[in-house]
Amino acid sequence: AAVAPLLCAGITTYSPLRHWQAGPGKKVGVVGIGGLGHMGIKLAHAMGAHVVAFTTSEAKREAAKALGADEVVNSRNADEMAAHVKSFDFILNTVAAPHNLDDFTTLLKRDGTMTLVGAPATPHKSPEVFNLIMKRRAIAGSMIGGIPETQEMLDFCAEHGIMADIEMIRADQINEAYDRMLRGDVKYRFVIDNRTLTD
Numbered sequence: 001a002a003v004a005p006l007l008c009a010g011i012t013t014y015s016p017l018r019h020w021q022a023g024p025g026k027k028v029g030v031v032g033i034g035g036l037g038h039m040g041i042k043l044a045h046a047m048g049a050h051v052v053a054f055t056t057s058e059a060k061r062e063a064a065k066a067l068g069a070d071e072v073v074n075s076r077n078a079d080e081m082a083a084h085v086k087s088f089d090f091i092l093n094t095v096a097a098p099h100n101l102d103d104f105t106t107l108l109k110r111d112g113t114m115t116l117v118g119a120p121a122t123p124h125k126s127p128e129v130f131n132l133i134m135k136r137r138a139i140a141g142s143m144i145g146g147i148p149e150t151q152e153m154l155d156f157c158a159e160h161g162i163m164a165d166i167e168m169i170r171a172d173q174i175n176e177a178y179d180r181m182l183r184g185d186v187k188y189r190f191v192i193d194n195r196t197l198t199d
Contacts, residue, residue: 005035005164005189006157007150013040013092014153016115016142017047020090024048029084029091029114031075031104033060033067036094036117038165038188041067044092046160052084054104063187067165075103086110086135094118101127105137113138164189170196 013036022028028049030040037053044051045068052071053064064072073080084107091104096118104114105127116139127139145153157163165188169177177190 001168001191001193002163002166003154003157004191005039005166006154006162008144009036009039009164009189010043010157010162011145011150011153012036012117012143013094014043014156015145015149016092016117016140017043017049017090018149018152019142020113020115022047022049022090026050026089027052027087029054029088029104029107030069030094031091032094032118033057033064033188034094034184035164035186035188037092038067039162040092040094041069042162043156045069046156046162052088081107088112091115092117096120098122098124100125101139102131105131105139108135108137110135111137113140115140115142117142166191168193171198172196 022044026049028044029052030037031054033053033055041051041053051069052073053069054073054075056076058074061072075081086109088107089109089112091114093114093116098120101124108114167190169190169192171192180186
């Protein structure tokens with residue numbers, strides 16, 4: 001059951017981490033510690049990158065470290081954010097809620113890239129263009145991967161013992177689980193137990 005979310009959250013985060021070459025010697029940020037973010041932290045850590053997790057919730061600080069983050073930054077804390085200006089090679093932004101992208105692009109080194117994988121229901125505010133131009137920074141998007149890359153991701157996860165953190169639910173708990181998901185009350189993926197499905 002803990003492997004099932006790898007086919008969505010796993011490949012969605014693995015593909016950009018591989019494409020932008022997260023690994024030893026790279027400082028990688030992961031914005032958001034939810035269904036996508038928790039996989040991004042695990043994968044970037046296993047790839048050998050220095051991983052910094054960003055959250056707006058102090059309650060998630062220890063959880064992020066347990067997932068493999070080397071550092072955790074509260075993105076609402078200006079001092080914590082300022083300590084990382086111009087230091088990231090790559091940032092994986094998993095947050096779907098509209099937020100100020102400039103807060104994170106300023107953290108990128110020259111030639112750094114922030115990739116968006118969280119799909120917002122409403123558009124983000126347009127980023128400050130000079131913030132990108134002056135340091136040749138980039139904002140990119142990424143979705144999932146093809147079949148060969150998905151197999152590569154599954155092999156990588158098997159080699160490193162990586163699975164999604166899940167909560168198994170019964171079919172009759174779907175509405176409750178949906179309400180909890182809207183409140184952000186899930187660590188980190190719900191999986192429905194097929195044995196509880198009825199005709």
